[in-house]
Amino acid sequence: MxxxxxxxxxxxxxxxxxxxxxxxxxxxxxxxxxxxxxxxxxxxxxxxxxxARHADFPLQAWWERSLWEPVVQLAVRDHVRPGDIAFDVGANAGAFAMQMSRQAGPRGTICAFEASPRIIGRTQHNLLQAACHNVTLYHRAIWHRSGDFVHIAEGSHLNDRVESGAGGIPVPTLALDDFIAATGLMPSFIKMDIEGAELDALRGSPRLIAEGRPIMALEQAPDDMRCHELLTAAGYLAVDLGSYKRITRGEDFANPTGVNNVLFVPEEQTAASPYFDSRQELVAKLEAGAFTRDAAGGARLAQPMELPAGRYLVRADFSAQGRDNEVYAGVDADGETVFRYHTFTAFMAECYRDWVVQLDRPGRIEPFLRFLNGRDATLDWRGAEVIRLPAFDSVAPPLVF
Structure with missing residues (x-):
């Protein structure tokens, strides 16, 4: 044996x-x-x-609902169609490559790139487990030029990053323009989350940006607008995927710290994009008294709210200072969690009070904040607003998934 x-x-x-x-x-x-x-x-x-533990951070089965960065999931949902070519740059555990794979279908092509030597085995394991036959995984660091080598520093979670002086095995770099020239694969959609290396990746993609004009979902910090400046100079417009608010400067972000997921769309395509339709209709203002409070201080809407199908922004109103606790916050619909963030209360209150929900059928929603560990005496829950985004009524869901 x-x-x-x-x-x-x-x-x-x-x-x-x-x-x-x-x-x-x-x-x-x-x-x-x-x-x-x-x-x-x-x-x-x-x-x-x-x-060796490739089953760490396993993904849900492809037929089950995923709660992995749900605002980015919706951008993928709206933009990857059967037969498309899409890139997942910074594939991490493989959640978005899996989603792209199912939506692009048997005629589609998904290219996934993951630089971390620590994570790549997990990525490979999860994609094989999900039978993603139309995904090719590349162990390369997407960079401003090909043929260099970088070192990857391990993060506290699955957030490893390029860092000068980090130890370990050097990872080869790859410029997307070189990859496209070699393969002939021009993507219509790119998701990019590479822990601060996005600017280097974009600098290696001038032909892709000028000729391919893909729609991009990028991670960006409000205090670093260099990616935004590069893409807007190339004729792109931007919207915050967390709040559906147009971004023209750092002050436009709803949360001033941390990072945000931003959708960049070529200006010539924005007239047809629901993301650039500014209409928002207030459906309900739920006061604090409409929520029950549990023994730990968590909140849940006492009477579920009936809503027709559509896309909604649930804007929670609360403040908190706790850092030694762990909470889930988001929205249940008909007893199933359809949107969820997971962190501690101070960070939740500062960065994650806007929750985007897609209802593909009428449902009964319940916004909630639930403690998993600890509590927070400073939590001041003031209620929530429910806002409808009517521009998305005409956006068809993926035909198959």
Missing amino acids: RQTILSFLRRATGTAQLRQQVVLLEEEVARLLQAPRGQATSPSNPALERL
Whole structure:
């Protein structure tokens, strides 16, 4: 049995990184197989534990609802259609590549790029588990030029980033213009979230931006508008996917700190885009008294609110200062969570009080904030507004998913 396992692992090697992982796995397999029957064992090598656990941060099954960055999911939902070419730059665990794969279908092509040596195994595992046959995964750092090497610093979560002086195995760089020239694949939609390297990636894409004119969903910090300046100079307009508010300067963001997901659309396409229709209709103003409060201080709408199908912005009104707790906040519809953020109350109050909900059928909604751990005596829950976005009434959902 031992020889069969080790022989399979050796045949699977193809890069220095994989060989390193295989050596670690061989050592652990040998140790486990030599342990007396029934004896408890645990990984003795921290590097093995970090590299080998591909099931860490598993994704939901493709037929189940995903709550992974729901505002970006809606942008993918609205822009990737059967037969499309789409890029997922910074694929992370693979959630958006999976979504793009299902929406683009058998005639579509999805190119996913993940630079982190620590994360790439998880990405590969999840995409294979979901049978994403139309996705090709590339272990490259998208950069302003091809052929360089960068080092990736490990983040506190799955948020590894390019960092000068970081250790580990160097990762080759790739400019998107070079990739497109080599493959002939010009995307109509790009999701890009590469932990601060977005500007370098855009600098390596002048032909893509000028000729391909893809719609892009980028992560951006309000205090760093360089990506915004580059793309607006190229004829793009921007909208905050968290609040559906036009962004022309840093002060336009609803949350002044952290990062935001921004949709950039070529100006010539904005007339037909519901994201640039400024109509917002107030449906209801729910006062604090309309919510029940639990023992930990969480809030939930006491009587579910009936809404027709459509897209809504639920704008929660609360303040909080707690940092030693853990909360879920979002919206349930007909007993199922359809939108959810997950953090601590101070950060939630500062950055995540706008919740975008898509109802594909009439439903009974319940906005909520629920403590998972701890509590917050400073939480001041003042209620919520429910706002309808009528421009999205004409946007058809994906035909298949």
